Each structure stands twice: as C-alpha cells, then as structure tokens.
Amino acid sequence: MMRRFALIAVPYVWLLALFLVPFLIVFKISLSDIALAIPPYTPTLKDGFGALIEGLDFENFVFLTTDDLYYKAYLSSLRIALISTLLTLLIGYPMAYAMARAPQEWRPTLMMLVILPFWTSFLIRVYAWIGILSNEGLLNQLLMGMGLISEPLTILNTNTAVYIGIVYTYLPFMILPIYAALDRMDDSLIEAAEDLGCSRMSAFWLVTIPLSKNGIIAGCFLVFIPALGEFVIPSLLGGSGTLMIGKVLFEEFFNNRDWPVASAVAVVLLLILIIPIVLFQRNQQKQAEAET
C-alpha cells in the first residue's frame, strides 16, 4: 500500500514542484504592481500576509485589454503557429510515409537522420539559418550565381524566415509520431483496400490517412504548442514586423522590467495553451483505449 502510494506520489510531487508552484508564483506576480525594487514588484511576503493579499488585483489583466499590442500579438502568434503547423504537416507527412515504406534495413538510418539535428545546439542551428537566409547569405548567393535572380531576396527578418525556422526546428516532432503510426500499420490493409476496388490514391485517403490520424494529431500538437510561445526563432529570424507573444513576453520582462505585466501575459498564454493541451491529452487517452 505504502509502496503504491509512493509510486503514484512521484509524478504528482514532480508536477507540484516543477509546474504548479512556479505557476502560482507567476500568477501571484501577475496580480502585483510594478515597483523599483528587488524583486521589481510589490507587495511581497515581507509586507506581511494580510498586506500581500490586499495588494493583489487584476489591474495587469485589465491593462492587457487596453493596449491592442497584446491581443494582436496573441492573434499573430496563433496565426503563425497554425500556418507553420500546417506547413510542417505537409512536409513531414510525406517524409514519414517514405520512411515507413523504406526497406526495413534503411529505417533506423532514416530515423537517425531525422533526429540528428538535435545533436547540435538549437541556437547554433537558428544562427546557421541567418547565414543561409541573409541578403549576402548562401541562398541568395546561390540563386544569384545561377542567374535566377538579379537582386537578393529579402527573407531574413520577415515572417517567411520565421516560418522556415519553425518548420525546420519542429519537423522531427511531426515526423516521429506519424512515422510511428504508419509503421504500425499492416501493409495487407492497403492490399485489401485495392482488392476491394480502391485505386492506390483512394486506398491512401480511405485507409492510410484515417489510420495515421492519431499520429497526425499528436504531431500537430507537438508542433503547435511550442510554436505558439516561440521566442528564439522570431527574435532571431523575424523582423520588427513579426509580432509574437513570446517576443512581447521577453521584452516586458527584460526591456521594460515590468514583471507583473509580463506575468499576466504568460498566464493568458498558458490559458490559451491549456485548450490544445487538454485536447492532445484526450487524443492520447483515446488512442490508448482503442489499443487495449
């Protein structure tokens, strides 16, 4: 009994210590006021518990609604995350499909190649894209060298560069769950579909796609959720016109040193993310049930 309790307690303690407690701290800060002090907000526990509770209010959340910067940033983040998820799916699905159809002895190698980029620091890889996409970068030099364009394309510091960065970074998260779903699929199902009158194409739509649905959903969430709060990629590859909530959050914390407003932004972002996270969990659960 004790052992079982201990076993169950481990993940809960983990969740409590590393998610719930930090979240409550952030939430508390979001209810505080900015102050020129260390830490840069008031009230704190030093003021006594009563004064602390009294000093908290939802002012910062109200503030978020008065400046359209924030809601525009949220919307723009949602749009960028959605579009890049879609692009990742369009590129990732064929790759996963090709991997699952590749000869058995090739599959571990292909899998390695998909995971390989993770061996290099994420930051270095994003910096590498600057080198590729900038006006004097490799891509422009190549295209100009081939005579396809006469003037360099402006890709760096635009949303296009952000899409490229996000798709590139999160592609493995799309490929791996789809590959897992396709790999599990029995090849004779496709033959059965063809035997019953399907063309190759309709067998793909009627059998392969529905059977990899869970992989697609998992992949989309794994890309969408981190892409929504992405900070590094838009700040390095995006321009002044790229509005993403992760960037706004960073600026509030480190440029404006307005921790309470930054915390409020973070809390709202979390609330937005909770919906897809819950949906994702339900999908995983349904999948687990279907398999038993």
Add this chain to the structure above:
Amino acid sequence: MSTSVFAPWDDPDAKPLIRFRNVTKRFGDFVAIDDLTQDIYAQEFFALLGPSGCGKTTMMRMLAGFESVTEGTIELAGQDIANVPPNKRAVNMMFQSYALFPHLSVYENIAFGLRRDKMAKDKIDARVAEMLKLTRLEKFARRKPHQISGGQRQRVALARSLAKAPKLLLLDEPLGALDKKLRQDTQFELMDIQESTGTTFVIVTHDQEEAMTVASRVAVMDEGRIIQVATPGGIYETPNSVYVADFIGDVNIIKGTAKPAGKGKYFLDWGVNQAPILAASDVGFSEGQECHLAIRPEKITITKEKPEEAENTVQGKVLDIAYLGNLSTYYVQLPDGQIIKAQTANTRRLSKRGITWEDPVWVRWTATAGVLLEK
C-alpha cells in the same frame, strides 16, 4: 459421365475459369513458381497445399494481382489478366491476417467494396444485410473489429470478400488463426457458403487435413511446382510420388526392386531374408527397376497369430504403441530393423487389447493395399 458427381476436370468440354499457362515467377534469382500449367474450373473449391516457401501464396497473389507474372499467362474467364490491376479484377481475397479496417465498423468493412462500386445506398444496405445473415454476424454490425472475437473477425473477413460477389474468392490460410475446434466447425461453414453462393474458391493452406476436408481438388506443391492435382481421395489413395504420399497423412515407404509377376502385378524385392511383396500397379515397371511401395498404416492388419493365406505377411515385434484414443498405431520392428506402422481402430476397450510392447506379431496386407511408386 455421371451428372451427380461434380468433376468438370474430367469433362473435356468444360471451360476452365482460370488457366495458368507456363507461368513462371522469379524474385531476383529465386524461382517462386516454375513453369506451372494448371486449370481451375468454376464452382470448384481448389486447395493449394504445400510447405512454406513452396509457392502457393505467390500463386494466389498472382491471381489477386499483387504480384506480376514473369513469364507465361494467367487467364480468368478466357481473358489474360496480366495487365489488370487488383482493383479491376472480379477476384476478391480473404487475407491471412484478415486485414479488417480497424477504424471501420463490421458493417462499414463489409460495405467497403460495395461503396467503391458506387452502388446505391439501399442496395448496399440490402447486400450487407444479406452477408451479415450468411455469416451470422447481424448482432455485431456496429462493432469495431477489435471488439469481436477471432472467429467473428474471420467471418467478417469472409463476408467482406464475398460482398462483391466475385467470380473467384481467394482464401489465404483462412483458418490459421483459429483454434482446432473452431477451425473444424468453420471448415464446414466455408463449404456450405461456397456451395450456397456458387463462388469458385481457391484456398491456400499448409494444413493437409483442412485441404482434404474442404476441397474438391487438392494441388500438392513443392518448390514452385505442382506435384499432383487430384480429389482428396485420389491424393490419399493414389499418390503419384513418395513426396505426396509422405506429405499427406501417415505412410509406410518400402524401398525395393520390381519384378513383373503377371498382368498388372509385381513382386518387390525389398529385404534380406524376406519374401518378395506382391503389389498391384497400373503403372508399368521393368525388371530390376528401383521402386517404392507406399502403404497406409490403416491398411495393414496386425495379429498375434500367423495369418493363413495372406498375400503379404511379415513378422516383427512391437516397438511402440501410439494411442490416439479412437486409433492405435503400432510400430512394428522387423528383424532387419525397418519399422512398419500398422493402425487399428480401437473398437474394443483398452483393457481388452491383446497386443502390447515387445510382443511378436504378424502384419499383413493385400496386394492392392499399397501403391507402387517410381520416385
């Protein structure tokens, strides 16, 4: 020809539904099917029997259209089907793994092929209902494949492959995943369905009992060739080679040399200090030709006393007894060490059995009990 017996293969005017003509199939250097010619007639229940790797599955997959033919032609109802893709063939297949679509209900699985034909909805409903009734699955129409038992899944697979009323139904080890008891029941069910729908069935199996039970004709295959095609009775009683005799059921093989002994009769010299065996044969053998006598254990009688006036008698002693309940097989060792299996039905209680281990016994059989084989 009698009209009551279904035997179109004996009728020279009968048109075969399927014709394999000098079909060869190679996978790289490996020859899966080796210059094979075979006719299969409409409404037959044709069994392809053989060990794994003998080419039986390849033959079936060529009929379904999943494998191309390297050389030769396959005709279905008089048409060469080499260039007809699987989805355009009037052939359906029941897969060994059943290949039921896990995301679709039993109903949707059966309707799958009909929907591809753009059939009207009420017609689909009627046809699926008919198939559900035929396979006694009415109650499970709404279930998903993972919510029903193995036997039910097998019936869904059968219903789905029959729904489009194919000219030819291919069954790839259809009963392999079922336990023995269920398999026996299902065999009769398959035969009933085959008879009531009038569909031509080609079944692939490595289980000789299954092939013997269901099939109108059995083709025994080995290394990409058909060794013998005959009715189950024909395969069992008159195998054309030691391979077939040995593959189907239990058999004693006695090796020796032939010596003609009158019309259609031969003496087989087979052992030192043994009288030659008298055997009848329609096939001719020359003097001194090496041959094999294949004789089934149940055609050999075992007694404790020396029989009077038997065509072939040999003495030995009981080495082993395999008690199978309904039958007992006696392993009788001859003086030269050869072992002859004799089988008797246990019509009497075990306690009344007269023969036991180490008993000196006589085994006997008639001249027509066995088959003389060249190889």
